Amino acid sequence: MELPEIPREPEDAEKLICVIGAGPSGLAALKTILDTHHFKKGLWKPTVFEARQEVGGVWVPAAPTDNPPITPLYESLTTNIPHPIMAYTSFSFPPSTPLYPKAVYVRKYLDAYAEHFQLKQYIKCRTSVENVERDTTSERWKITLNTGKTQFFDLVIVANGHYRVPRYPDVPGSKEWLAKGKASHSAWYRRPQDLGKTVLVIGAGPSGQDISSEMAKYATTVIHSVTDSPLGQTGNIKHRGRVSELKNSGEVLFEDGTSEAGVDYCIFATGYKMSFPFLSEDIIKNQAQPTIPPLPDDLYNSTYAVFPLGKHIFPLHPQTFPSTSLVFMGLPSKVAPFPLVEAQAQMIVHAFAHPEVLDPTIESVDIVTRYEDLLSKHQANTNLVAKNWHAFEPMDQFDYRDDLYRFSGVPITSQEWEKEAYLNKGILRQFWVNLERNGVADDWVRGVGEGGIQEWVELMRRMIKEARDEGVLADPSARL
Template identity: 35%
Template sequence: MLGTIKTIAIIGAGPSGLCCVKNALEYGFEVTVYEQNSQVGGLWIYTDQIGNYEYGLPIHSSMYKGVVTNIPVESMGFFNYPFPKKEKSFVSHEEVLKFYQSYANQYNLNRVIKFRCHVVNVKPTPNNRWEVLSRDLRRNTYEIRVFDAIFVCNGHYNAPYIPNFEGIDEFRGNKAHSHDYRRPEKYQDETVLIIGCGPSGRDILHEVAPKAKKVFFSHHRNLAGYNMPSNVTQAGDVKCFKENSVQFEDDAEEQISCILFCTGYTFSFPFLSVDCGLSLQDMFLSWPLYKHLININKPTMAIVGLQICAYSYMYDLQARLCLKFWNGDIQLPTKKQMLEEFRIEKERRVEKGNDIRQSHLLGVDQAKYLQDLSNIGQMIKIPNVLLKIYDDCNELRTQYPNTYREYNYTIIDDETFERKHIPS
C-alpha cells in the first residue's frame, strides 16, 4: 500500500541513481544501492579495459579517452548542487566524473551503496513488494532481499545496437561499436568506415581521421557547414558488405579495412522478470510507463533517466515525484487514466513519424515534460535560464558544428545568461 513504503532498492550509481539515493535518504527511506562498478559515476567512468562481460552485458562504460561534453555544464547540475563554475562550459569526462563523485561525498551516499554487486533478477512478490537477487562479484556469492519499492537506474548506454546489414558476417576486417572505442591509434593507416552521425560518431570521426589513411562517413544527415578532415568522404546508407568492401545504396563500392558502428544503444533490462509488468519491443520500447517513468502496472517501480534529456535536473524531478507518490504526499491518476494517456502519447509519436528507437526521445518537448513533472509533483521548476541556454546551445551547434564548444555561458539570474566566445 502506497504511503507505507519503508525500503527502496536502487539499481545503478550513475548520475540518475545518485540523485535517487540522495532524495530517498532525505525522505527517510531505508535505501540499498546495487552498483556493479567499484565507484560511482556510471557512464562517466573511463577505463582502457574492454571486453569484460557479466551475464552477457559489458560492464565497461561507453566513455572514450577524448570525450568533452556536448552540452554546457550549466545544465548538468542538480537542484541545490550546481556544477561548479568552470573556465569553460564544455569540459572533459574527468571533470564530470569528479563532479558526480563530489555529489556522492557531499551527501555521504557511498554508505548505502553495495559496490561490485550485480543485480541478477528482479521480480514482484505476492504481497506487492520486490525481490532482488544479486551477486557479489568479489566473493562470487548470491543474496536475496525484498524491498517495498525500486528505482531502476541502469542507464541506456550499455547495450550496443548494431544494425543487421547484409553480408556483415562475411566482412574480414575489424568491426567495433563505439562502446568499445577508446583511442584513435588503433586505426593508424587503416581505411575506416564510420556509420552514424550522432555526437559520438562526429567526435570519433575527428579523432580517427588524422590517424587513418582514409575515412568513409556513412550517414543521412544534412551537414552543411560542417568542416570535414581532408581524408574523409561522406557517404549514404550502407547497402551491404563483402569480404573487404562496403557497397552503399547508390551502388558505389569502396575497399575498407575497419568498421566503426556509432549506431547507438538499445534499452536493456536483463534483470527484470517477465512478470514485472513491462515489456520490450524490438529491444527499444519499454511500456507501459506513466510519464516515461512509473510502471503503470506496478507503480512501486520507476525507471529513472530513460529519456535522453539535456538536464540532470530531470533526474531530480523524476526522483522527487516518485518519492512523493510513494510517501503518500501526492496522488497520481488512476491506472485506467494513465494507460489512456500512454495510448494517446504513443499515437502522437507515431503520427509525428517517430520510429521505435525514438519512443522516449524528448527533443523539443523537453521543457513541457519537465514542467509536467513539476506540476504533477507540486515541485520546484527548472529556472527558465537553463531552458534558454539549451535552446541557444542547439543553435550554436547548428551554426558552428566544429567550434560550438568554444563558447562559454555565465548565468546572470533565473531568466538571463551571458555567452562569450573563447577560442581554443
C-alpha cells in the same frame, strides 16, 4: 479492465527501497529519498546497489575488456551541452569549469555530489542485482545479488543506464566483418589508432561524429555514413548515406547506389539497446511493443523503449504489483539529463507515498495521444514510433520536468535561461571550440560561478551575442 487494488498501509509503515545503479539517475534518486520526511523519521530505508567500484556510472572510465565493455567512455569525450544546463539543479559544477567539460570533470562532479549530500554510506559498490522477482506471499520485491544473498524491498528504482549493450545495424555482411576482425562497435573505442588507410564509421550520433573526426588524423580517408546524408567531403572525411552492404572484398555499397572500395575497417557507432537482464519475462517482455489501442496489460522492452509507462516512469496496468512499486529512471533521450532525473525522482517518491496521484486513465490517454502523434509523424512506421518513444523535442523536456514537479507538489519550474542556452547549444559549442582553438577558453571561464549560477548565465548570453556578431554558425556536424 479491472486494476489491482492498492493496499492502504499506515502512514508510519517502514519501507525498504532498492535503487539499481549509482550513476546520475541512481544518485538523484537516493538524494531525493534522503530529503523526504519519511527518511528523516526513519521510515524509508534506501540501499543502492552498484556493480562497479565507485559511483558515476557511464562516466567512470574502464578499459574495454568486458564483453560488452562496462562503459563506452572514450578518452576525448566532452559533454555536448553546457554544464550549467546539464547539472543537477541542486548542485552546480565548480567555478571555472570548462563550459563543455571532459568526462573527467563530470566524474569528479558526480563523486562530489555524492560526498556533499552524504550518499555513499547507502551505496554498496561491487554489488550487482542479478534478479528481481515479485514475491506474492509478502507482496514485496525479492532481490538476488551477485553475492548470493537475497533481500526484500517495497520499492525498486531501476536506474541501471542504457549505454552497455551494443546495437548493430542489420546490414548484409556486417556479421562477417565482425567475425573477421574487420569491424567493431564504438563501445570498444577509446582513442584513435591505425586501423588502415580507409576507415568507415557508421552512425550520426555524438560518438559517430567524434570518432570520424579523430580517425581522420590517422586514416588517409574516413567515410562517415549517416542516413540521408548528402554526398560531400570535409577534408579527408567523405560524407555518405546509409550502408546497404559490406562486401568481403572491402567494398561498401550505399542505398543511393554509390560505393566505396578498399575499406580496411568499420566502426559501428550505432547506439545501444535498453537492457534489464535482472528483470524476468513475467515482469517485462523482451520483444517489440504491440500496436495500440488498447494498451497492453504487460510491460515490453523493445530495446528502444519501455512500454507502456506512465510519465515514462511507471508501468501501467501491471497485474501483479502496484504501478508505483517498480519504476524506471533516465529513459528519455535528447534532453539535459541530470535535472530531468531530479524531477523524475521527486515524482517517484511522491507517488510511492501517495499512489493515488497516478491516475491510470489519464496516463493511458496521454500514451495513446503520444502514440498517435508519433505514428502520424513517422508515416505509420511503428518501428520508428518505438525508436522515438522516449526521444523528446527540445522544449518538451522543460514542460515534462515542470509537469513532474507540479504533480509532486514541489515549487520548482524550469528557467528561461535554461531554454535559451539549450536552443543555442550548437552556437555555444562552436564558439567554445573556437575559444579552445585560440587558447583563450580558460580565460573566459576563470572565476565564473564563484558568485553563483547567474555568472554562468551572463557568460553564456555574452557568448551567444558575440557569436552572432561574429557570424559564428553552429557546425552542422556538431554533437547535439
